[in-house]
Amino acid sequence: MANSDSKEVMVDLSPAIKVYKDGTVERLSGSPFVPPSLDDPTTGVSSKDITISPSISARMYLPKISDPNHKLPILVFFHGGRFVVESAFSSLHHRFVNVLVSEARAVAVSVEYRLAPEHPLPAALEDGWAALQWVASHVVEGSCIEKEPWLVKHGDFNKIYVGGNSAGGNIAHNMAIRAGVESLVGDVKILGGFLSHPYFWDSTTKKENNEESMPYKVFMFAYPLAPGGIDNPMINPLADGAPKLSGLACSRLFVCTSQKDQFREINLLYVEALKKNGWKGELELVDVDGEDHCFEVFNPETEKSKSLITRLASFIRD
Numbered sequence: 001m002a003n004s005d006s007k008e009v010m011v012d013l014s015p016a017i018k019v020y021k022d023g024t025v026e027r028l029s030g031s032p033f034v035p036p037s038l039d040d041p042t043t044g045v046s047s048k049d050i051t052i053s054p055s056i057s058a059r060m061y062l063p064k065i066s067d068p069n070h071k072l073p074i075l076v077f078f079h080g081g082r083f084v085v086e087s088a089f090s091s092l093h094h095r096f097v098n099v100l101v102s103e104a105r106a107v108a109v110s111v112e113y114r115l116a117p118e119h120p121l122p123a124a125l126e127d128g129w130a131a132l133q134w135v136a137s138h139v140v141e142g143s144c145i146e147k148e149p150w151l152v153k154h155g156d157f158n159k160i161y162v163g164g165n166s167a168g169g170n171i172a173h174n175m176a177i178r179a180g181v182e183s184l185v186g187d188v189k190i191l192g193g194f195l196s197h198p199y200f201w202d203s204t205t206k207k208e209n210n211e212e213s214m215p216y217k218v219f220m221f222a223y224p225l226a227p228g229g230i231d232n233p234m235i236n237p238l239a240d241g242a243p244k245l246s247g248l249a250c251s252r253l254f255v256c257t258s259q260k261d262q263f264r265e266i267n268l269l270y271v272e273a274l275k276k277n278g279w280k281g282e283l284e285l286v287d288v289d290g291e292d293h294c295f296e297v298f299n300p301e302t303e304k305s306k307s308l309i310t311r312l313a314s315f316i317r318d
Contacts, residue, residue: 017084030085031092043102052134056127059088061101061108062150071156073106080166083222088112096297103313107155121223128171136188162193165294169198180247192252197294200266202236246278254284254315258291
């Protein structure tokens, strides 16, 4: 088999991904997969891998239980990775969700959604919605799914949160928007959401050389047939014709960005638009000085990361 160095490159989006003319996809970034653990040595959190559908799997997390009768918030989590790399099973996201679940005292379902280019967008959003509906279906008596014991025994279905970092934050936003239009099974409601450095972009915020920017290139690679291009409502929630932000179907929202993050400007515009467009929920914004994109996932042991995770855990726990 020919070495990738000798093959002709068709698409080069280094340092994220390359596609060769023979169809080979080479993911250049992303942390290695790690197995689940029934007793994480650092946090004591238990995790296991489950199957939601033939195309969707997930990693579930459960903190140490002190009171078996106390119901815990449920977090449906979406990992980052520009829609093209990373995984619910990767070491970065496994470590992050372990720490968050331990502090938040929540049951988490970390969704392994399909990645582009093998599965172009909006496949990831469809997988996210299917996973959210699967969680909601646990409230329905006699539903056709095999119910997950951790959710049935420990989950509080009045306290469902959606959240994620980067591309995962984008997906979480789109889940809350869709839930404002389509009902979840059993009339389950999303209580809150958190968007950490959400992957939003548009044609105007970064006018100079926008088409040469990595966020532009990667999104158009992941969703080449996107109606409206980079101003598709999936990536630009402020676009003309995008669903009204007042319809965001949650009553609490936590948004985090940071000083050096290339998405900071549009993230702050998103927060202002929420305030101006009639969304009536409780909004918490954290804008961290001196840090870069998703720093709390890449380096969770720093003081600023610990502080952010503690605030996020409090948001979910309370």
